[in-house]
Amino acid sequence: MLADDDAYSVLRSRDGRFDGRFFVAVVTTGVYCRPSCPAALPKRENVRFYPSSAAALEAGFRACKRCRPDSTPGSPEWNVRADVAGRAMRLIADGLVDREGVAGLAARLGYSERQLRRQLVADLGAGPQALARAQRAANARTLLETTDLPAGEIAFAAGFxxxxxFNDTLHKVYGTTPTAMRGTRHARRSPGTLQLRLGYRPPLEATGLFGFLAARAVPGLEKAGDDHYRRVLTLPHGLGVVTLRAERAYVSCELRLEDLKDLPAAVGRCRRLLDLDADPRDVADHLGRDPVLGPVVAASPGLRVPGHVDAAEMAVRAVAGEESAAGRALLAGLVQRYGTPLPEPFGGLTHAFPRMEVLAEADAPASVAALAGADVLARVAALARAMVAGELALGPEADRDRAGRELLAVPGVDAETAGRIRLRALGDPDVFLPMDPAVREGLSRLGLTAEDARRWRPWRSYAMAHLTSARHRGT
Known part of the structure; x- marks a missing residue:
């Protein structure tokens, strides 16, 4: 958190870069807002600042109906720190508290409930129950505004x-009733789908982002182009299909879910996939000071580092070699042979990615083995067995450094593969892969060496993205 006087200066400037980093509550109106809210500037003595929307709610304030502060992108601070608070927030957004309670959350993070609450209150101003309650309210509002489901179904789908x-929380958070919220919706609705808007901190370089995903799409599981991406999701309560498209000021997200309780998990995973909680201006401010890389960064504003919707799947893809045509052919064979089929094919998609329990015991037929060789399949099976046995943790709760050490203990996983997994599966913003051909070519074009990457910390993952982008542009 900024000091209060500095935060008030941000409020005065209406700087949207701080939306989601802290929240502004006004004593005289009883509402809390994002720093960029266009409402009249309140007097300094009437303002309170909070590190999370849940903290503002716990203090008795309700969400502003004008700026909708609960819909802001998450704080990019956690992308860098990746500490226990950041890991807890990812699990809460994934709906873990609704599924396993606070005890389950604490166990995943290796803390007692009391220790976890103390840590979250110190960092976020609210405990895990309050943070989960704020998440449920946001889920409920989304369902009320985008579906025709009865309010009772929405209550349980949102996690209440x-x-x-459900009614008491919506009144506390929004100062209104579910019926009134539904009456003000303007969203376009389609039978069987949820139509959402995913916000981000501009700018967003979407063409390269979707192009990256398209180049690695596995047939039957994914389908992508320069302006869209569609894939099957494996979620806690069932399967889903998501279609993402970049619009002018947001990313449209169309979801088809077997169970609506998977809404928070699906949205959180899509945000991680497209790196929507990042602040590209923070990255540009740092990398732009480099005398050689700076002009490259300026030429590609809003560049993101693609993540993934499933860390375990991403680890398998890295070991199988998704960067190569042979690796993608192997992955397609595994999907068709061992993936969970959709009840009905949709938009060219037929299967979900195989579960780790299945891959750990898979005896690949000759038709699949011929795509890459027995050695690659052996590495995939070893990786899957390590995850099933609990020897390797790659979920939202994973500590990056510990996961890196666990990955290197898996037979066949070298430092380059482990780094690729940290990059996309764990969202590490400071990975550098000097042996990657695209990175080496980008360095060579600029007359740089791998040693120069040290000055790009803690944003070396983004520096790699810019090197690759410069390579494609021929600059």
Whole structure:
């Protein structure tokens, strides 16, 4: 958190870069806002600042109906720190508290419930229950505004235990009723789908982002082009299909879910896939000071580092070699042979990615083995067995450094593969892969060496993205 006087200066400037980093509550109106809210500037003595929307709610404020602060992108601070608070927030956004309670959250993170609450209150101003409650309210608003589902179904889909809890929470957070919220919606709706808007901090270089995903798409599991991406999701309660498209000021997200309780998990994973919680201006401010890389960064504003919707799947893809045509052919064979089929094919998609339990025991037929060789399949199986046995943790709760050490203990996983997994599966913003051919070519074009990457910390992952982008542009 900024000091209060500095935060008030940000509020005065209406700087949207700080949306999601902190929240502004106004004593005289009883509402809390994002720093860029266009409402009249309140007096300094009437303003309070909070590190999370949940903290503002716990203090008795309700969300502003004008700027909708609960819909802001998450704080990019956690992308860099990746500490226990950041890992907890990813699990809460994934709906873990609704599925396993605070005890389950604490166990995943290796803390006692008391230790975890103390840490979250110190960093975010609210405990895990309050943070989860704020998440449920946001889920409920999304469903009310985008579907025709009965309010009772929405309450349980959003994670509430009772209808009364649902009504009381919405009144506390938004100062209105579910019926009134539904009456103000303007969203386009289609039968069987949820139409959402995913916000981000501009700018967003979408063409390269979708192009990256398209170049690595696995047939039957994914389908992509320069302006869209569609894939099958494996979620806690069932399967889903998501279609993402870049619009002028947001990313449209069309979801088809077997179980609506998977809404928070699906949205959180799509945000991680497209790196939507990052602040490209933070990255540009740092990398732009480099005398050689700076002009390259300026030529590609809003460049993101693609993540993934499933860390375990991404690890398998890295070991199988998704960067090569042979690796993608192997992955397509595994998907068709061992993936979970959709009840009905949709938009060219037929299967979900195989579960790790299946890959760990898979005896690949000759038709699949011929695509890459027995050695690659052996590495995939070893990786899957390590995850099933609990020897390797790659979920939202994973500590990056610990996961890196665990990856190197898996037979056949070298430092380059482990780094690629940290980059995309764990969202590490400071990975550098000097042996990657595209990175080496980018360095050579600029007359740089791998040693020069040290001055790009803590944003070396983004520096790699810019080197690759410069290579494609021929600059």
């Amino acid at each position: 235990a009772t209808i009364r809890q």
